[in-house]
Amino acid sequence: MGRAAKDKRDVYYRLAKEEGWRARSAFKLLQINEHFNIFEGVKRVVDLCAAPGSWSQVLSRKLRKGNAHNEHEVKIVAVDLQEMAPLEGVFQIQGDITKLATAQQIVQQFEGEKADLVVCDGAPDVTGFHDMDEYIQGQLLIAALNITTHVLKPHGNMVAKIFRGRDVALLTSKLELFFKRVVIAKPSSSRNSSIEAFAVCLDYCPPDDYVPHMNNPLLDGHWDFLETMPEANRRIVNFVVCGNLDGHPMDADRTYQLDPDYVYHDPGQPPINPAYKMAKLLKTENKLAKLTTSPTPASSTPPSGEPPSDVVP
Numbered sequence: 001m002g003r004a005a006k007d008k009r010d011v012y013y014r015l016a017k018e019e020g021w022r023a024r025s026a027f028k029l030l031q032i033n034e035h036f037n038i039f040e041g042v043k044r045v046v047d048l049c050a051a052p053g054s055w056s057q058v059l060s061r062k063l064r065k066g067n068a069h070n071e072h073e074v075k076i077v078a079v080d081l082q083e084m085a086p087l088e089g090v091f092q093i094q095g096d097i098t099k100l101a102t103a104q105q106i107v108q109q110f111e112g113e114k115a116d117l118v119v120c121d122g123a124p125d126v127t128g129f130h131d132m133d134e135y136i137q138g139q140l141l142i143a144a145l146n147i148t149t150h151v152l153k154p155h156g157n158m159v160a161k162i163f164r165g166r167d168v169a170l171l172t173s174k175l176e177l178f179f180k181r182v183v184i185a186k187p188s189s190s191r192n193s194s195i196e197a198f199a200v201c202l203d204y205c206p207p208d209d210y211v212p213h214m215n216n217p218l219l220d221g222h223w224d225f226l227e228t229m230p231e232a233n234r235r236i237v238n239f240v241v242c243g244n245l246d247g248h249p250m251d252a253d254r255t256y257q258l259d260p261d262y263v264y265h266d267p268g269q270p271p272i273n274p275a276y277k278m279a280k281l282l283k284t285e286n287k288l289a290k291l292t293t294s295p296t297p298a299s300s301t302p303p304s305g306e307p308p309s310d311v312v313p
């Protein structure tokens with residue numbers, strides 16, 4: 001698909017480039033905040049699954065910028081499996097949020113102090129096997145909740161991506177054990193065709209006898225509450241649509257015409273280590289075509305440093 005067609009197709013993709021966000025996801029967090037006012041009074045925040053970093057940018061711009069007094073008081077810790085280009089005022093950790101070591105690193109960053117807000121936009125590389133994708137996304141949500149129980153202050157808030165799948169009611173019930181109010185929100189910048197939504201969890205208030213446990217994120221028998229709440233998986237969860245940026249609701253699934261004199265913008269931060277890096281390099285050296293026309297036999301191993309034979313241009 002050509003550049004013009006892509007820009008015209010998605011208004012948020014285009015806006016992200018115009019406003020210098022690393023990803024169009026920035027608008028999802030902005031719209032959630034517009035509706036729920038989750039940034040108010042926030043000084044310490046954890047951004048889980050943060051790469052390429054547009055949510056961290058939003059947090060940095062909203063919490064640090066324009067407030068010289070606050071700038072040094074604000075702490076933003078961003079975590080992702082992937083390397084992320086540096087961002088001013090954002091401390092970065094590269095790691096897997098489902099791993100104990102990563103969770104411990106995050107907790108250490110707060111040196112005993114608590115965070116006011118935890119956000120998580122975690123999504124696995126989708127396989128196309130929907131049950132599997134939903135299951136892995138659910139595990140990321142539980143990992144985020146586990147980390148949250150260690151770092152979030154009482155009455156703090158959490159926002160986490162959730163797939164509108166079979167387990168949404170079960171996961172919502174689990175979140176409601178820890179937060180007084182849980183709303184499943186769909187920002188208008190999130191495409192309708194996507195099964196993603198966001199669990200906005202307000203007013204952290206864990207059960208009195210809950211002891212955060214790094215090794216066993218809420219999955220031990222004691223917190224397997226299906227026996228005591230058998231209806232948890234059968235309830236209907238309500239969804240709230242949010243997003244009215246500056247009074248202009250824009251639909252991510254609609255096509256908007258560009259002005260004839262529209263000026264294109266390049267991405268503010270190109271990917272630093274994309275999966276297609278090797279293929280791109282081979283293409284510039286004109287070696288990719290040779291690889292794809294004479295593929296390596298399936299039984300043999302490609303020479304070291306070369307991509308597998310199924311790389312397509």
Ligand SMILES: C[S@@+](CC[C@H](N)C(=O)[O-])C[C@H]1O[C@@H](n2cnc3c(N)ncnc32)[C@H](O)[C@@H]1O
Nearest residue numbers: 025049050051052053054055081096097121123
């Ligand atoms: C939709 S992207 C996040 C976009 C980000 N919020 C932004 O605005 O730029 C999902 C991210 O989840 C990360 N991720 C997936 N599984 C993870 C895991 N187990 N631990 C840490 N990060 C993970 C991926 O590397 C990916 O960068």
